[in-house]
Amino acid sequence: MELANLSVLLVWGAATALAVALIAFSIDLSRLSGARVEARDKTRERVAVGAGGVVDAPQDGTPANGAPGPVDRRFAGVGMSVTWLAAALLLVAVVLRGIAAGRTPWANMYEFTVVGAFVAVAVFAIVSTRRDVRFLGAFVTFLGTIFLVTAQTRFFVEATGVQPALQKYWLVIHVGVAILATGIFTVAFVTSVLQLLRDARDNGSPVLGSARWGWLDHTPAPAALESLSFRLNAVAFVLWTFTIIGGAIWAEDAWGRYWGWDPKEVWSFIVWVVYAAYLHARTTRGWSGTRAAWFVVAGYACVLFNFTGVNLIFNGKHSYSGL
Amino acid sequence: MAGRNGNETYVPEGIADEFTQGAPASGGPARPDGPGRPAAPALGLVGTLRWTWRQLTSMRVALMLLMLLAVAAVPGSVLPQRNQDAARVIEYLAEHPTAGEWLDRFGFFDVYSSVWFSAIYILLFVSLVGCILPRSAAHYRALRGRPPRVPSRFTRFPAKAGAVTDASPREVADAVAARLRGNLTWLPTFRVDRSEEAARGARPAAETVSAERGYLRETGNLVFHLALVGLLVSVATGQLQHYRGQAIVTEGRGFANAVVDYDTFEKGAWFRPQSLVPFSMTLDRFDSEFASDTVAFAQARDFTAHVTVTEPSGEQRPEQIKVNHPLVVDGAKIYLQGNGFAPEITVHDAEGEVAFSGRVTFIPEDTMYTSRGVVKVPDVSPGLDQIGLVGYFLPTAEATEDGSVRSAFPQPVDPLLVLEVYTGDLGLDDGTPQNVYELDTASLEPALDEQGQRVKVLARPGETVELPDGLGTLTLGEDLPRYVALDLRHDPSLTFVLVFALLALAGLTVSLFTPRRRVWARAYTGPDGATVVEVAGLARGDDAGLQAEVDRALDAVPGDVRQPDVRETRAPAAPATPDRTGSEKD
Ligand code: HEM
Numbered sequence: 022m023e024l025a026n027l028s029v030l031l032v033w034g035a036a037t038a039l040a041v042a043l044i045a046f047s048i049d050l051s052r053l054s055g056a057r058v059e060a061r062d063k064t065r066e067r068v069a070v071g072a073g074g075v076v077d078a079p080q081d082g083t084p085a086n087g088a089p090g091p092v093d094r095r096f097a098g099v100g101m102s103v104t105w106l107a108a109a110l111l112l113v114a115v116v117l118r119g120i121a122a123g124r125t126p127w128a129n130m131y132e133f134t135v136v137g138a139f140v141a142v143a144v145f146a147i148v149s150t151r152r153d154v155r156f157l158g159a160f161v162t163f164l165g166t167i168f169l170v171t172a173q174t175r176f177f178v179e180a181t182g183v184q185p186a187l188q189k190y191w192l193v194i195h196v197g198v199a200i201l202a203t204g205i206f207t208v209a210f211v212t213s214v215l216q217l218l219r220d221a222r223d224n225g226s227p228v229l230g231s232a233r234w235g236w237l238d239h240t241p242a243p244a245a246l247e248s249l250s251f252r253l254n255a256v257a258f259v260l261w262t263f264t265i266i267g268g269a270i271w272a273e274d275a276w277g278r279y280w281g282w283d284p285k286e287v288w289s290f291i292v293w294v295v296y297a298a299y300l301h302a303r304t305t306r307g308w309s310g311t312r313a314a315w316f317v318v319a320g321y322a323c324v325l326f327n328f329t330g331v332n333l334i335f336n337g338k339h340s341y342s343g344l
Numbered sequence: 345m346a347g348r349n350g351n352e353t354y355v356p357e358g359i360a361d362e363f364t365q366g367a368p369a370s371g372g373p374a375r376p377d378g379p380g381r382p383a384a385p386a387l388g389l390v391g392t393l394r395w396t397w398r399q400l401t402s403m404r405v406a407l408m409l410l411m412l413l414a415v416a417a418v419p420g421s422v423l424p425q426r427n428q429d430a431a432r433v434i435e436y437l438a439e440h441p442t443a444g445e446w447l448d449r450f451g452f453f454d455v456y457s458s459v460w461f462s463a464i465y466i467l468l469f470v471s472l473v474g475c476i477l478p479r480s481a482a483h484y485r486a487l488r489g490r491p492p493r494v495p496s497r498f499t500r501f502p503a504k505a506g507a508v509t510d511a512s513p514r515e516v517a518d519a520v521a522a523r524l525r526g527n528l529t530w531l532p533t534f535r536v537d538r539s540e541e542a543a544r545g546a547r548p549a550a551e552t553v554s555a556e557r558g559y560l561r562e563t564g565n566l567v568f569h570l571a572l573v574g575l576l577v578s579v580a581t582g583q584l585q586h587y588r589g590q591a592i593v594t595e596g597r598g599f600a601n602a603v604v605d606y607d608t609f610e611k612g613a614w615f616r617p618q619s620l621v622p623f624s625m626t627l628d629r630f631d632s633e634f635a636s637d638t639v640a641f642a643q644a645r646d647f648t649a650h651v652t653v654t655e656p657s658g659e660q661r662p663e664q665i666k667v668n669h670p671l672v673v674d675g676a677k678i679y680l681q682g683n684g685f686a687p688e689i690t691v692h693d694a695e696g697e698v699a700f701s702g703r704v705t706f707i708p709e710d711t712m713y714t715s716r717g718v719v720k721v722p723d724v725s726p727g728l729d730q731i732g733l734v735g736y737f738l739p740t741a742e743a744t745e746d747g748s749v750r751s752a753f754p755q756p757v758d759p760l761l762v763l764e765v766y767t768g769d770l771g772l773d774d775g776t777p778q779n780v781y782e783l784d785t786a787s788l789e790p791a792l793d794e795q796g797q798r799v800k801v802l803a804r805p806g807e808t809v810e811l812p813d814g815l816g817t818l819t820l821g822e823d824l825p826r827y828v829a830l831d832l833r834h835d836p837s838l839t840f841v842l843v844f845a846l847l848a849l850a851g852l853t854v855s856l857f858t859p860r861r862r863v864w865a866r867a868y869t870g871p872d873g874a875t876v877v878e879v880a881g882l883a884r885g886d887d888a889g890l891q892a893e894v895d896r897a898l899d900a901v902p903g904d905v906r907q908p909d910v911r912e913t914r915a916p917a918a919p920a921t922p923d924r925t926g927s928e929k930d
Pocket residue numbers: 296297300301304367368369400401402403406468469471472473475476564565568569572851852855856
C-alpha cells in the first residue's frame with residue numbers, strides 16, 4: 022500500500038482510538054459522579070494551603086497512600102492506555118505523511134490539524150506521567166477526536182510538494198512551533214474550562230450543582246486548576262511569541278516585508294494580545310481567578326478562529342490550506 | 345474573589361512587601377490598584393492631572409487598553425485594506441456606497457494607521473512607560489537591598505523542613521548558606537544573609553540564614569516591556585526612512601537603482617535620495633519549474649532569476665534571486681515577486697511602416713499563465729487610425745467547449761497569441777498618463793467580421809499574420825522572453841526590529857520561568873545538646889518547586905543528621921515572645 026494512504030488509515034485508527042478513550046474517560050467520570058465525596062472539604066483545604074498545585078490534590082477519592090478507595094478508576098486507566106496508543110498511531114501517521122510528501126509534514130491545514138491533535142494528546146499523556154490529570158482525559162480526547170475527524174473529512178488534501186514560497190527551513194520552525202503552541206493552548210483551555218465549571222459548582226450554581234456533575238468534586242480545587250492552566254499557558258505564550266517573530270522573519274524573505282497586517286498576521290496578533298491581557302489579568306487585583314480564566318476561553322476562541330476562520334473565510338497570503 | 349481563587353499566600357508577620365501580596369511587584373506610587381487609590385478628584389488641575397496619570401498607568405487600565413487593542417484590530421481583517429488591496433477597497437465602495445463612505449470616513453479601510461487604532465496603542469505605550477519607569481527604579485533599589493530577616497516562627501509556611509544533627513549551629517548555618525548561594529560566585533542562585541539571634545524567652549540563641557532568589561524575574565519583565573517600546577520605536581523609524589520600488593525587467597534587459605527607473609516608487613518621510621546606492625542590474629535568464637505529476641499538476645516548484653549586478657565601482661558579479669531568497673545589494677533587498685511572458689510583437693501599418701515594435705508584458709491571470717496584455721499602436725503614417733490590440737498570450741493553448749481559448753500548462757509547449765483589434769483614438773496624444781495594461785475602448789471601434797463577430801487575430805511564434813480591414817500585419821517574435829517583477833526595499837531599521845523582538849522574547853521567557861523564592865533557616869542547640877535545624881520557604885505566587893528547594897537546602901546540613909522528633913521542632917516556636925518589631929500578636 023502507498024505510504025500516503027497508510028498514513029490516512031492510521032489517522033482514522035487514531036481517531037477511533039481517541040473516541041474509545043473518550044468513552045472510557047466518560048464512564049470513569051460518571052462513576053466518580055456516583056461516588057460519595059467524603060473528603061471534599063478536606064481536599065480543598067489541602068490544596069489551598071499546600072500551594073503546590075495539582076500534585077497533592079487527591080482526585081479520585083482514594084487515599085494518597087494507595088489503599089483501595091471507594092471509587093474504581095479502572096476505566097480511567099483504559100482511557101489512558103488507549104490515549105497513548107492514539108498518540109503512537111498519530112506519530113507514525115505524521116512521519117509516513119512526511120515521507121510520502123518528501124518534506125516536513127505540516128504545510129497545509131490538513132497536516133496542521135493532524136499534528137496539532139497529536140501535540141494536544143501527547144502533551145496530555147506526558148503531563149499525566151508526572152501528575153494525576155486523568156480528569157482532563159475526556160475533554161482532551163473529545164477535542165482530539167473532533168480535530169481528526171474534521172481534518173479527514175473537511176481539510177484533506179493529497180500529500181505532495183509545496184510551492185516556492187514555502188520551501189524554507191522556516192516552514193519547519195515557524196509552523197512547527199505554532200502547532201506546539203496550539204496543542205498546549207488546547208490543554209490549558211480545557212483546564213480553565215474545568216476551573217470555571219468547578220468554581221460555578223462550588224458556588225452553588227443550580228445547573229452544575231446536580232448529581233450528574235458530581236465528578237467535578239474529584240477535580241482539583243479551582244486554585245490548583247488555575248495554576249496548572251497558567252503554567253501551560255505561559256509555555257504556550259512564549260512559543261506563540263516565537264511563532265510570530267519567526268513568521269515575521271520568514272515574511273521578510275518570502276513576502277518582502279516583515280509585517281503587513283495580513284489577516285493571519287492580524288489574528289496572530291490578536292491571540293497574542295488576548296493572552297498578554299490574560300497574564301495581566303492574573304496579577305490585577307479583582308481580575309485574577311475566575312475572570313482571568315475567561316480570558317483563556319476568549320484567547321482560545323481566537324486561536325481556533327485564527328486557524329479555521331482566517332484560512333477559510335478571508336483570502337490573505339496564508340492561503341496554503343490547499344482547499 | 346481573589347481570596348478564594350487567587351494565590352492565597354501566607355504572610356509572615358513583620359514582612360509586608362510586594363512578595364507577600366497577590367498583586368505583582370508594585371511600582372509604588374505609580375500603580376495604585378489597591379484600596380488606597382485616590383477617589384475622584386476634587387484636587388484642582390494638578391490633582392486632576394496626577395489622578396489621570398495614575399489611572400492611565402494602573403494595571404486595570406493597561407488591561408482595558410490591551411483588550412481594546414485586540415478588538416480594534418479585528419475590522420482590518422474583515423474589511424479590505426488600502427495598503428494591501430486598493431482595488432478591492434474601490435470595489436467595496438462601489439457595492440456599498442453609503443456604508444462604505446462612512447466606514448471610509450472613520451478610517452476603516454486603513455485601520456492600522458487610523459487615528460483610533462493609533463490612539464489605543466500610543467496610550468498603551470504611554471501607560472507602559474509610566475508603569476515601567478517607577479518599577480525599574482523600585483527594582484534597582486530592591487537589587488541593592490538585603491533579603492528580609494528571619495521570621496520568628498516557621499509553623500505556617502507553605503514549605504518547611506527540619507532535622508537534627510551533631511554539627512554545631514554555626515557549621516550548619518554556614519553550610520546551608522553556601523548551598524543556597526550555589527557554585528557560581530559571580531551569579532549566586534540566592535542572595536544570602538547570615539546572622540545571629542540572641543536568646544529570647546524560651547527560645548535559645550540561634551544562627552540564622554535568610555535568602556532570596558528570583559530578582560531576574562522582575563529584570564526579565566522590565567527588559568520585556570522596555571524591548572516592546574524599543575520595537576515600536578524601531579518600526580516607526582523604519583517606516584520613516586524606508587523606500588520601496590517596483591520594476592518589471594525582461595530577459596537581457598536591466599535597470600538602475602534610481603527613482604526614475606522604477607515603475608512605482610514609495611518612500612517614508614525621512615527618505616533621502618542618497619540612500620539609493622546607484623548599482624544596476626541585468627536579468628540574464630529566468631528559469632521556472634512546475635510539477636507535472638497528476639496530484640499537483642502545474643503547481644509551481646521553483647523560480648530563479650539569474651542576474652548580473654554592477655556595483656557603482658563598475659565591479660560586476662553574477663547573482664540569483666529566488667522566491668524566499670531575496671538578493672541583498674548595498675543594504676537593499678531585491679525580491680522576486682512575479683513573472684510572466686513578454687513576447688516581442690511587431691506591427692506594420694497599412695503603408696508597410698513599422699508602427700510598433702517591442703516586448704509586451706502579459707500578466708498571468710491564472711496558475712496556467714493565461715496572460716492578458718495590451719498593445720497600443722500609434723499612427724505612424726499620416727492619415728491612418730491608431731490601433732489598439734488587446735487579448736491573451738497562452739503558453740499552452742487549448743480550445744474549450746464554448747470556443748474560447750485558455751492555457752493548459754504554464755510552460756510554452758504550444759504558445760499562441762489571441763488578440764482583438766480596435767481602431768480609433770487611443771488617447772495617446774492628449775498627454776494624460778495612461779495605464780499601459782488597460783485599453784480604454786470608449787472611443788475605439790472593434791473590428792468585426794461579416795457575421796458581426798469580433799475578429800480574433802491568432803499568431804504563433806515566428807508567424808506574421810494579417811490584421812483585419814487591411815490595417816497591416818502583426819509579427820510574433822520567434823523566442824518568447826520572460827519577464828520578472830522585482831520589488832526592491834531598503835529599511836535601515838531591520839536589525840533593531842529583530843534585536844528588540846528577540847530581547848522581548850528573552851525577557852519574557854526569563855520572567856515567566858524564573859521562580860521567586862525566599863528561604864530562611866535557623867539552627868540552634870536543642871534541649872538534648874544536639875543542633876536543631878529548621879528551614880522554611882515562601883514563594884511569590886504558586887510554586888510547585890518550593891518544597892524541593894527547601895529540601896535541597898536542608899540536604900546541605902553536615903554531621904550525623906536524623907529526623908527531628910516532633911516535640912523538639914515545635915518547642916522554640918511555641919512561646920509567644922514578641923519579636924523585635926513588636927508587631928507579633930497571638
Ligand atoms: C504593549 C503593551 C503591553 C504588553 C504587550 C504587555 C505584555 C505583558 C506580558 C506578556 C506579560 C507577562 C510576562 C511577564 O511577566 O513578563 C506582562 C507582565 C506584566 N506587565 Fe505588561 N504588557 C504591556 C503593557 C503593560 C503596562 C501598560 C503595564 C502597567 C500598567 C504592564 C505591567 C505589567 C506587569 C506589572 C507585569 C508583571 C506581572 C507579573 O508579576 O507576572 N504591562 N506584560
